[in-house]
Amino acid sequence: MTVSTAIARLNAADPDFVRHLDHLLSWESVSDDAVNQRVLDIIKAVRERGDAALVEFTQRFDGVDAKSIDDLILDRARLELALTRITPAQREALEKAANRVRMYHERQKQDSWQYTEADGTVLGQKVTPLDRAGLYVPGGKASYPSSVLMNAIPAKVAGVTEVVMVVPTPRGEVNELVLAAACIAGVDRVFTVGGAQAVAALAYGTESVPQVDKIVGPGNIYVATAKRHVFGQVGIDMIAGPSEILVVCDGQTDPDWIAMDLFSQAEHDEDAQAILVSPDAAFLDRVAASIDKLLPTMERAGIIEKSINGRGALIQVRDMQQAMEVANRIAPEHLELSVADPQAWLPHIRHAGAIFMGRHTSEALGDYCAGPNHVLPTSGTARFSSPLGVYDFQKRSSIIFCSEQGASELGHTASVLARGESLTAHARSAEYRILTQEKGN
Template identity: 75%
Template sequence: MTEIAITRLSARQADFDTALAQLLAWDDSVDHQVNESVRHILQQVRTRGDAAVLEFTAQFDQLEAASLSALEISADRLQQALQTIPSEQREALEQAAERVRDYHQRQKQDSWQYQEADGTVLGQKVTPLDRAGLYVPGGKAAYPSSVLMNAIPAKVAGVSEVIMVVPTPAGVVNEMVLAAAAIAGVDRVFTIGGAQAVAALAYGTETVPQVDKIVGPGNIYVATAKREVFGTVGIDMIAGPSEILVICDGKTDPDWIAMDLFSQAEHDEQAQSILICPDAAYLDRVEASIRRLLPTMERAAIIATSLNSRAALIEVADLAEAARVSNRIAPEHLELSVADPQALLAEIRHAGAIFMGRYTAEALGDYCAGPNHVLPTSGTARFSSPLGVYDFQKRSSIIGFSADGASEMGKVASILARGEGLIAHARSAEYRIRQGEE
C-alpha cells in the first residue's frame, strides 16, 4: 500500500503563515513548449479554417474525416443517445437538469430603467450573448454533468445558439455526454477537441461558427488556448486543480470526512484537500479513517499522491479561527460540517460554493444540488463567482436626457471637459445648454 504522510499544521505554530503559503502554492505557469504548440495551432486554424482543424484532429485524436461537416453530430443522433442510455442514467440526468435549471432561473437579470424629475431616463438593458461555445472533455474523461452545468445557464440566459465541441479519440463517443447535450438544449455538436477546437470556436471556420464566449474545462492545451483567445472572445475562467476545504467541529463521522477529502483528491494528483478542526484528537481519527479507507478506493494511487503532496490537517483554536484561515485560502468548495452552519456562514467571506451541515457532501454539488459546479479555484474566490446565467448576459447602459436635464448637466460636463482640456467634449455639451442659462 502507498505510504500516507499528510501535512499537519497548527495555527499556533510560529511559521504557520509561511507553511500555509507553501501548501497553497501552485505553479500555473504554462510550459514554453505547450505555449508554442498552442499558438501554432491557433494561427493555423485562424488562417486555414476547416482544413487545419481536420489535420489536427487526425493527428491528435486519430480521427480522419473528409470534411468538418462529417464531424458534426445531428440532433437526431443526440436524441438517439437519450433514448438508448440506461433508464436510470436518463432519469438521473433529467432530474439533475431540472434542479440546475430551476436554480439558475432565479439568477436571470432583467433590464431596468428609472426616470428623474426633469424627465431624464437612465437604466440598463440586459441582453443574452448571441452564441456560446461549450468545451467538453472526451476520451477517458467524460463529464455529462459539465454539459448540464455549462449549457443550461446559457439557455436560461437566452443564448440563441450553444455550440458544443467534444473530442472523440479514435471515434469513441460517450453516449451520456450526447444525452446530456440533448437534455440541456445544445444546438450543434462537433466531435473535435484540443486547442484546435478552441480556435475554431474563437475565430470561426467555414463550418464552425464563431462564438462570443467559450466555457468548459479541458487539459493544459485547452486552458492555454482559452487564455490566448481571451479578448477575441470571452472565457469563463482558467481553472486550476480541484479543491475542498472542510471545517469540522469534531462531531461528524470521521469516515464521512475522509471520503469527502477523497472526493477531490481522486480528480488528479494536484487536487487539494484540507481539513480544519479545533480538536486535535479528531484530526487523528480522520487520518486513521483515511489510512483504513484508502485501500478500498479505485483511484487509490492518485488520491495518495494528492494527499501526500497537497493535503493538510490543520488544528485551530476555535471555529472563528477556522473561518479566518478558510477566508485566507478562499477555497473552491467549502464544507461547514458543524452543528450550526448558519452561524458560521456569517464569518465566511471567500468561497466558490459553501456546503452547509454534516449531511451536505460536496459531491452532491458536483451533480445534482442545483448550483453550478464550475467554480473559482486557486484562491480566485476572493474576486470571482461560480459560473451562472449572468456570465451569458451582457449589460448596456441606457441614457436619455430630457431638454431640461441636458441643459443642466451640460454645465457640469462643460466644466469637467474643459478641465481635462477636451474642448470638443465641452462644446458638444454646451450646444444643449439653453440660451441665457450659461
C-alpha cells in the same frame, strides 16, 4: 497496489504556520514555451485553413479517421439517439439534475430596468443575452456529462440563441452520457473536435464552426493556454486550476464521512487539494486513521494518495473563529461547514466558491444535482470571482436619455469637468445643449 498516506499536519499556533500554508496552497498553471508555441501554431493554422486544419489536427492528435469536417459534426438526431442508448436510471438522473440546475439558475436572470428623473431624463440598463456561446467538454474517458449541464443550461436560461459544443472523441471513443446530457441541456450543435484547435475554431470561426461570443468549460493545459490567447477576441469563463475542498469541522462528524469528502476531490487528479481544519486534535487523528483505512478500498487510490500526500493537509486551529480566518485565507473552491450550526458561521465566510452547510451536505451533491453551478473559482480566486451563472451569458448596456432640461443642467457639470481635463470638444459638445436662458445666467 500498496498505498499509504503521509498527509501534512499543520497547527495554526506554529509561528511559521502562514508560510507553510502559503507554500501548500501555491499552484500555478504555467505553460512552458513549447506548449505555448504549439498552441500559437495551432491557432494560426485554424485561422488560416479553417475546416481543413481541424480535420488534420483531429486525425493527428485524436487518432480519428475523419475524411472531412462532415465526419466531425453530430446533428440533433444523434444527440437524441444517445438518450436511447443510456440506461433508464442514467436518463432519469440526468433529467432530474437538469431540472434542478435549471430551476436554480432561473432565479439568477437579470431584467432590464429604467427610472425617470424629475426633469424627464431617463437612465437605465438593458440586459441582453449573448448571441452564441461555445462549450468545451473533455472527451474520451475523462468525460463529464455533469459539466455539460452546468455550462449549457445557464446559457439557455440566459436566452443565448445558440450553444455550440465541442468534444473530442479520441480514437473514435464517443461518450453517450455526454451526448445525452447535451440533448437534455438543449445544446444546438456539436463538433467532435478538441484541444487548442477547437478553442481556435470557436473563437475565430471556420467554414463550418460558427464564431462564438464566449467560451466556457474545462480542458487540459493546451485548452487553457488557447483560452488565454483568444481572450479578448471572445470572452472566457475562467482559467481553472485543480479541484479543491476545504472542510471545516467541529469534531462531531463521522470521521469516515470527512475522509471520503476529502477523497472526493483528491480523486480528480494528483494536483487536487483536500484540506481539513478543526480545533479538535483528537478528531484530526481519527480522520487520519479513516484515510489510511479507506484509501485501499478506492478505485483511484493511486491518484488520491499522490494528491493527499502532495497537497493535502490536516490543520489544527485554536477555535472555530480561527477556523473561519483560515478558511478566508484559503478562499477555497468548495467549502464544507461540517458543524452543528452552519448558519451561525456563514456570516464569517467572505471567500468561497460554494459553501456546503451542515454534516449531511457533501460536496459531491453540488457536483451533480443540488442545483447551484459546479463551475467555481479555484486557486484562491474566490476572493474576487464567482461561480459560473446566467449572468456570465448576459451583457448589460447603459441607457441614457436626456430631456432638454436635463441635458442643459448636466451640460454645466460636464463642461467644468471636461475643461478641467483639457478636452475642449467634450466641453463644447455639452455646452451646445445648455438652454439659452441658462447660458445668459
